[in-house]
Amino acid sequence: MKRSRLTQAAVAVTVAAGLVLAGCGDADLAGGEKQTRLSVLATDVPQIQTLKKLTKRHFTAETGITVDYTLLPENEAREKMNREFATQAGTYDVASVSAYEVPIYADNGWLAPLDAYVKADEDFDQDDVFANLESSLTGDDGKLYAEPxxxxxxxxxxxxxLFRKDGLTMPANPTWKQVADLAAQVDGSEGASGICLRGLPGWGQNLAPINTVVNTFGGAWYDMDWNARLTSPEFRKAVGFYVDLVRSHGQPGPERMGVLEILDSFVEGKCAMMYDATSLASSIEADSSPVKGKVGYVPAPHEKTDKAGWLWTWAWGIQQASEHKDAAWEFISWASSKEFQELVGREVGWTSAPAGNRKSLYDKPEYQQAAGAWYRQEYTAATDSADPKDPGVGTRPYTGIGFLGIPEFAALGTAVSEQIAAAIAGRQSVDAALDKAQDLAQAAAAKYRGG
Structure with a gap:
């Protein structure tokens, strides 16, 4: 692992001179020195499981820094992280934060800025990080607060x-209307549903794809005066389209199926199409997948906009209350480095390397060969998504593509997603769901209207 003079010096001072406080963050070494221990809170996903497996043998062996991981399902990790950072308890030095949390945490002073570390650590090569991801992890003050x-x-x-068998052709850049027509025609082919879409409630579940449909259909959650717009014709048309598509040509029981469930269905050959995250491709093309080599990939469907895909990242941020910031940066500069991607490629396999964060990965012949079926579209999706600051038609007072960049959205989005899931399940109409959602959204934004 290449290390800059700054991080070498930081670790040497921290470990050898023992300038960090003795206690829960440190362990005594045989010579009386202090060994830094980092506590990392993260979502329990395959990429981070791989990171954990490689940490002791590589990162700890080279730096002397021990890393204690707490890995939790996304909702539990986010709940614990919110409590931890809001109170600045200092229990965790580093956490996996998303493009949703970073601006909010930064505005509250809960994250340590990383600019000084990045400037001093030339080996990290910040210019290699995708610019749109860097922008999503930058606070309103212009400072960088996390690394993807x-x-x-x-x-x-x-x-x-299935498309060949039924004489169908997928457009190179399909509209949602074209996707719906294709779903109707391919539905039932070899027992497969026409399309699989998320229906499970949750702002990070069904609302992630639904919001991209709302954006490209011309809808928005609020106007510039923070008046809710969930009953506007554009919003109703978008949600009505999504609900009708999944109910008419989607998988059985869609209201109970989130990203992992529809992925399983697609891999098992039960869906002819699926609209979801680019990161799922490695599972679809895994050696054990029954549909490996049978899948094509095209950009996110659109309607009134040219681009409609979402932009998302899990990134590493340092808690402002951490007493081990230098060691925390050393960890981040390893975990988010080009060298770590190469390490995973060599020891685990190139399709397991964390992707979508660095340009250089897509120039590597090894990755191009391993991810030949999808890496071009993955690169396009990572670099040419909808603009988080202007994702739809017309102006809006918030940022975000699959989410709204306001603190209230976590609770609001979940509540609205539950109403839409009830419509997907057939327990109420789309109009009834959006009438209730309108009231929820109007109340949630009262403070922004000065009410």
């Missing part, structure tokens, strides 16, 4: 073999 571990966009996946 992996990034993703969204695209449409489809079964090439």
């Amino acid at each position: 571990f992996y990034g993703e966009g969204s695209f449409l996946m489809y079964r090439k073999d």
